[in-house]
Amino acid sequence: MPQRPAFHHAFPVTDLEATRRFYCETLGCEQGRSAERWIDFDFYGHQISAHLVEQMPADASNEVDGKRVPVRHFGLILDWDEWHRLRDRLLAQDIDFLIEPHIRFAGQSGEQATLFINDPSGNGLEFKAFRNPQSIFRH
Numbered sequence: 042m043p044q045r046p047a048f049h050h051a052f053p054v055t056d057l058e059a060t061r062r063f064y065c066e067t068l069g070c071e072q073g074r075s076a077e078r079w080i081d082f083d084f085y086g087h088q089i090s091a092h093l094v095e096q097m098p099a100d101a102s103n104e105v106d107g108k109r110v111p112v113r114h115f116g117l118i119l120d121w122d123e124w125h126r127l128r129d130r131l132l133a134q135d136i137d138f139l140i141e142p143h144i145r146f147a148g149q150s151g152e153q154a155t156l157f158i159n160d161p162s163g164n165g166l167e168f169k170a171f172r173n174p175q176s177i178f179r180h
Contacts, residue, residue, distance in 0.1 A: 048118070049117065050115050051089070052113065054093060060091045064082045064091070070083055077093075081178065116168050121154070121172055124169065128168075142155070143156070
């Protein structure tokens, strides 16, 4: 049976430490990478990202690598070649990117390709791929 894409989900939170305790201690999730305003978790084999907000907004974004990333978004973690095929298909269709396709952490263990688009209703979707799929949840 072929491996299925892993799911990625980001969501707003108002207290990172309480979130960390709940997901790690209560649910038994492993913590992945983190920064001052976000934490990644291994949520039963799927990557979820808690982003800190002052209050639960209708719409919000955080700066990541100098780009405004919508806090409320969802997507897929594709394999490296599939991500490039999707990128090429979207480019050929002149899709407006919320965040242009690019590589993060180039040459590092967490190297990843990513892009963001909006659906017709304005929901943010992220499609990403890790050069080394085993690095999805590493620090």
